[in-house]
Amino acid sequence: MNMMNKGVPWIIFAVALGFGGLATWCSWPREADGRPPSATHSPSTPPSIARLRVATHPTILGAPVTIAQDLPFYKDQSLDVEISYVASTKYSLPALVGGSVDMVLGSIAAGNFNILAEAGNVRIVADGGRVLPRLIIRRDLWGKNGIQSLAWLKGKRVRTTREGGPSHFALLKLLREAGLSQGSLKPIPIEGEQETLAALERHDLDAALMNEPEASTAIDLGVGVAYEGPEAKRAFPPSGQEWMLLYANAHMIERPDILRRFLGAYLKAVAAYNRASRNRNRNDPEVEAVINSISKYTKTPRDVVLKALWPTVPDDGTPDIAAISDMQKTYADLGLATERLDIGQALDLRFLK
Secondary structure (H helix, E strand, C coil), X not given: CCCCCCCCXXXXXXXXXXXXXXXXXXXXXXXXXXXXXXXXXXXXXXXXXXXXXXXXXXXXXXXXXXXXXXXXHHHHCCEEEXXXXXXXXXXXHHHHHHCCCXXXXXXXXXXXXXXXXXHCCEEEEEEEEEECCEEEEEHHHHCCCCCCCHHHHCCCEEEECCCCCHHHHHHHHHHHHCCCCHHHCEEEEXXXXXXXXXXXXXXXXXXXXXXXXXHHHHXXXXXXXXXCCHHHHHHCCCCCEEEXXXXXXXXXXXXXXXXXXXXXXXXXXXXXXXXXXXXXXXXXXXXXXXXXXXXXXXXXXXXXXXXXXXXXXXXXXXXXXXXXXXXXXXXXXXXXXXXXXXXXXXXXXXXXX
16 A cells, blocks of 8 residues: 555565654654744744654554545645555564654554553553444355354464554454354464455355455355354444544643644544444545545445444544453453553643544
């Protein structure tokens, strides 16, 4: 995609961000003339343009960050934002800590808790997205009467992502509802969504938790069927499992005017995204712009985007703190979150106001 291909090692990402523009970007955000940005500006005078680097997710989970570029809410806030699409936060969050990017929309993972606890200079500044995880089962295995219980998964080849990620957390919750454990499965480790889709097509997998739009692509191609049994409804709240957060480094926190402008544009994009999600079949210019934005950056046909189960983002951008704490406890119990993060200290939501 834009600056990152899925699965590219961290070192390549670092080189691309570093050597590609070190002299220009190393001290961002800055004013257009190179001066450090002022904290305030006259109400009658537009603020000087501030340049930011933002890393986001290449699935629908990253939609508001890109929608704010396309509609164009960043421009309205005098922001020049360069977006990179990064398949995993294990690459983008270290870049945030090191200052190569200014903001990251990334997942809630065990490794991220460890990085935040160790670095001490990264803050969670907004919600990034909540998902109702979609378990896709190969259509040829679905049978005439469908699959009535997740107990069917016992002994099946099921995609597993890296331990400690939100997909791993979701799978554990589903298995718990079915009275199973990960040891009940034949785990097939696959990171990328496109790779998962290909494995289902080759019959190398029996089932997989998938993100959108790839989950709907699997359904649209006739490769899989979405399991919507009672276990999923018990495991996750109607608004979805907390999945993504918006992170900022100390460099941004120290520039409150610019961070507020960014979050103002982001929340306008969230509102537009949520309106489009509710009214996606309405003939409306804003809805069309949102759908076209998602289709463009995810490289997914428009009709598949329309059918997809879109993640939700709260209009006010406030994360579900209890859910984040629950995820950290689960990761800690598994021995994956080895550094204890004070969630309260890591949150800085004052810029949403």
